[in-house]
Amino acid sequence: MPSRRPVRPHRGRPTPRPPTDSMQDALLKALESAVSNLGVPAGEIRLERPKDADHGDFTTNVAMTLARPLGRSPRDIAQDIRSALDGVSGLSRVEVAGPGFLNFYLDADTVGDVLRRIRKRGDEYGRSDVGHGAAIMVEFVSANPTGPLHLGHGRQAALGDGIAALLEWTGWVVHREFYFNDAGKQMEKLAHSIWVRYQQALGEEASLPDDAYQGAYIQELADSFRAEHGDGFRGDDSAEVLRKMERHAVAVLRAEQVRDLEGFGVHFDEWFRESSLYDDGRVDATVEALGATGLTYEEDGALWLKTTEFGDQKDRVMRKSDGSATYFLPDVAYHLTKWERGFTHVINVQGSDHHGTVDRVRAGLQALGKPPGYPEYVLHQMVTVERGGQEVRFSKRAGSYATMGELVEQVGVDVARYFFLMRRPEAHLSFDLDVALDQSDKNPVYKVQYAHARMCSIFARAAEAGILATNAEADPSLLTDGAERELLNQLAEFPELVERAARDRAPHVVCDYLERTAGMVNSWYHGGNPSRNPELAVLVDDPALRAARLALADGIRIVLRNGLGLLGVSSPERMDRRVDE
RNA sequence: GUCCCCGUAGCUCAGGUGGAUAGAGCGACUGCCUCCUAAGCAGUAGGCCGCAGGUUCGAGUCCUGCCGGGGACACCA
Incomplete structure (x- = not known):
C-alpha cells in the first residue's frame, strides 16, 4: 500500500451558513433590480458558471427568458440590463453574446477572492447549511445475515455513506441505519x-434442496458450528438444534459483515433487527392499524390491503392463509418506526431489483396517514467486474458472485470506494480491474490523489528552501494566467457543487468535479516545470507572485482534500508506489 | 403482457432547472522528454446523442410511439 496519512472524513457537525461568494450575491441583486425595472415579474434569475472560460466568470440567460413576456428581442433586453449594471464593483465588463446571454467578467482580485474564503474556512470549505440541522435517516446495505456481502453491497455501502456525507456537508444531521431480516423463511433455509x-x-445421508444456500461459506459455518458444539447432533433435526445453528450462523455472518464494512470505513449508527418488530408486537399492531382503516379485506383465507388505492399495481397480501405475515407487513411496521423515531426525511438506498417494493411500502404507509412520497428511494444498478475487457468472477468462496471483501482486498479501500461512486446510481457499474490496479494518473483516484500530493510537495519544497508559505499575505490579483484564473473559478464552484450533489443524492457529481479539477491542477503544475517554464513555477523568485501561487496551491490542496474526504477517500501527502504486486 | 432503469466517440461513462461549438478517461495516432515537479508531457483523429414524430426562439435534456439491453411483476425476502 502507498504510505499515506489517512484523513478521516469530516462528519456530523452542522455548521452555520458560510460566508458566501459576495460577488455572486451582489451581481444577483443588481440583476434583480435591473430586471424589475423592465416591467415584468422576473422568475428566479439563474447566475451560472459558464463551461467555456471565454464566456466570462458568470453568465445568465435571463434576457432570453424575458423575451416572450416582453415581446422584445433577447439581445435588446440584454443590452438594457447591461446598461443598468454600471457601477457594480468587482465587475470589469459585461458582454451580450450569442442569442442573448449576458456574460460577466470580473476583476482579477474579485476572482482571486475565493482563495481568502477557502483558506479562512479550511476543512470546512464546501459546507453549507441548507439542511438547517434537520434529522434525516439513510438506510443502506441492509443485507440479510445469510451470506457474505457481495459487490452490490459494496456499491451500496459506498453510495449510502457518500449520500450521508453529502447530507452532512449540507447541514443535515444524518442517521445511518442497517436493517436486517433475521426473521422468516430465509432464516429457516439458512439453518x-x-x-x-x-x-x-x-x-450421514443428507442432501441440499435446490433452494438452499449453496456457497462454500455454508460448509465453513457447519464446520465452525461443529468445532464449537461438537458432533452430538447426528440426525437430530429438532427445532432446538436448528435454532442453535441459525444463531451460530447469524452471529458469524453478521460479524463478517461488520468487519467488511468497518474495513471499508463505513459505520452505522443503528443496526435494526426485523425480529425485534415481532418481539415488541409492532407487526401485530400494524395489522390492527391497517385493519382499522377499512382498506383491508379477506380473500382465499389471506388478509389483503388495498394498496391499489394508492397507486400500486395490485393489492398485496399482508397475512398469508397459514397465518404468517408476508415481508410486506414488517416492512411497513419498520418504516412506521422510522417515522415515529422522528425521521420525517428518510432515504432508502437499495438495489433496483427491489423497485417493485417501493409502491407497496409507500401505499401501506399512506394508508396509515403518512405522506405520499415517504420514504425516498435511491435505487442502484448492478456491479460487474472486468479485466482485459472480459467479465471476471473471482470468488472461490461465495459461489457465483464476488464478495466485497475480496475486491477491497485487491484494490484497496480508496479505489474501491471511488470506483463504486463514480457512476450514477441508476447506471450499471462496470468495475474495470485493469484501471483500478493501475497506479498512474490513468486511474481517476490516483489522478486526484496525485494532484493533491503534488500541491503538498510544493509546500515541502518551499519549506526546504526556507520559504514560509501559509502565513504570507497573498495578493491573488497577481494570478492572471489563464490556467490560474480557470482554477480559481473551479475552486469557487465547489460549495455549490456539493449542494447540488447532495440535493440530487449524487456522489458521482463530486467525482466528476474532482477529476476535472485534478486535470486542471496537473496541467497547471506541469506547465510550471522549472526546467521548461521556470517563470510559471509556483516557487518563482518574485516573492509576491510566489506567495499568490502558493495561496492557489493551498486552496487546491484544501478543496481536493475536502472533496476526497467527503467521498471517504484519503488524501495522501505523498504517493509512494506500491511494488507488492 | 404490465411497470421501472438504461441506450451519448472503438470501450467505460459525464453531460445542472431545456441554452452558446456535446465532454472526460481508456484505447488509437503524431510529436516531445529521459533534464525536472510524481512512474510521463503536449497535441490530433474519432459523434445522425438508439429510431421516428411532437413541444420550444432553442432539445442529448421535456412529451408520445417504436426498437434494443437489464431488472421487477408469488399467500418468496
Missing part, C-alpha cells in the same frame, strides 16, 4: 442448509 452440511460431515 437447514447448515444442518445438511453438518450431517454430511458426520457421514
Whole structure:
C-alpha cells in the first residue's frame, strides 16, 4: 500500500451558513433590480458558471427568458440590463453574446477572492447549511445475515455513506441505519442448509434442496458450528438444534459483515433487527392499524390491503392463509418506526431489483396517514467486474458472485470506494480491474490523489528552501494566467457543487468535479516545470507572485482534500508506489 | 403482457432547472522528454446523442410511439 496519512472524513457537525461568494450575491441583486425595472415579474434569475472560460466568470440567460413576456428581442433586453449594471464593483465588463446571454467578467482580485474564503474556512470549505440541522435517516446495505456481502453491497455501502456525507456537508444531521431480516423463511433455509452440511460431515445421508444456500461459506459455518458444539447432533433435526445453528450462523455472518464494512470505513449508527418488530408486537399492531382503516379485506383465507388505492399495481397480501405475515407487513411496521423515531426525511438506498417494493411500502404507509412520497428511494444498478475487457468472477468462496471483501482486498479501500461512486446510481457499474490496479494518473483516484500530493510537495519544497508559505499575505490579483484564473473559478464552484450533489443524492457529481479539477491542477503544475517554464513555477523568485501561487496551491490542496474526504477517500501527502504486486 | 432503469466517440461513462461549438478517461495516432515537479508531457483523429414524430426562439435534456439491453411483476425476502 502507498504510505499515506489517512484523513478521516469530516462528519456530523452542522455548521452555520458560510460566508458566501459576495460577488455572486451582489451581481444577483443588481440583476434583480435591473430586471424589475423592465416591467415584468422576473422568475428566479439563474447566475451560472459558464463551461467555456471565454464566456466570462458568470453568465445568465435571463434576457432570453424575458423575451416572450416582453415581446422584445433577447439581445435588446440584454443590452438594457447591461446598461443598468454600471457601477457594480468587482465587475470589469459585461458582454451580450450569442442569442442573448449576458456574460460577466470580473476583476482579477474579485476572482482571486475565493482563495481568502477557502483558506479562512479550511476543512470546512464546501459546507453549507441548507439542511438547517434537520434529522434525516439513510438506510443502506441492509443485507440479510445469510451470506457474505457481495459487490452490490459494496456499491451500496459506498453510495449510502457518500449520500450521508453529502447530507452532512449540507447541514443535515444524518442517521445511518442497517436493517436486517433475521426473521422468516430465509432464516429457516439458512439453518437447514447448515444442518445438511453438518450431517454430511458426520457421514450421514443428507442432501441440499435446490433452494438452499449453496456457497462454500455454508460448509465453513457447519464446520465452525461443529468445532464449537461438537458432533452430538447426528440426525437430530429438532427445532432446538436448528435454532442453535441459525444463531451460530447469524452471529458469524453478521460479524463478517461488520468487519467488511468497518474495513471499508463505513459505520452505522443503528443496526435494526426485523425480529425485534415481532418481539415488541409492532407487526401485530400494524395489522390492527391497517385493519382499522377499512382498506383491508379477506380473500382465499389471506388478509389483503388495498394498496391499489394508492397507486400500486395490485393489492398485496399482508397475512398469508397459514397465518404468517408476508415481508410486506414488517416492512411497513419498520418504516412506521422510522417515522415515529422522528425521521420525517428518510432515504432508502437499495438495489433496483427491489423497485417493485417501493409502491407497496409507500401505499401501506399512506394508508396509515403518512405522506405520499415517504420514504425516498435511491435505487442502484448492478456491479460487474472486468479485466482485459472480459467479465471476471473471482470468488472461490461465495459461489457465483464476488464478495466485497475480496475486491477491497485487491484494490484497496480508496479505489474501491471511488470506483463504486463514480457512476450514477441508476447506471450499471462496470468495475474495470485493469484501471483500478493501475497506479498512474490513468486511474481517476490516483489522478486526484496525485494532484493533491503534488500541491503538498510544493509546500515541502518551499519549506526546504526556507520559504514560509501559509502565513504570507497573498495578493491573488497577481494570478492572471489563464490556467490560474480557470482554477480559481473551479475552486469557487465547489460549495455549490456539493449542494447540488447532495440535493440530487449524487456522489458521482463530486467525482466528476474532482477529476476535472485534478486535470486542471496537473496541467497547471506541469506547465510550471522549472526546467521548461521556470517563470510559471509556483516557487518563482518574485516573492509576491510566489506567495499568490502558493495561496492557489493551498486552496487546491484544501478543496481536493475536502472533496476526497467527503467521498471517504484519503488524501495522501505523498504517493509512494506500491511494488507488492 | 404490465411497470421501472438504461441506450451519448472503438470501450467505460459525464453531460445542472431545456441554452452558446456535446465532454472526460481508456484505447488509437503524431510529436516531445529521459533534464525536472510524481512512474510521463503536449497535441490530433474519432459523434445522425438508439429510431421516428411532437413541444420550444432553442432539445442529448421535456412529451408520445417504436426498437434494443437489464431488472421487477408469488399467500418468496
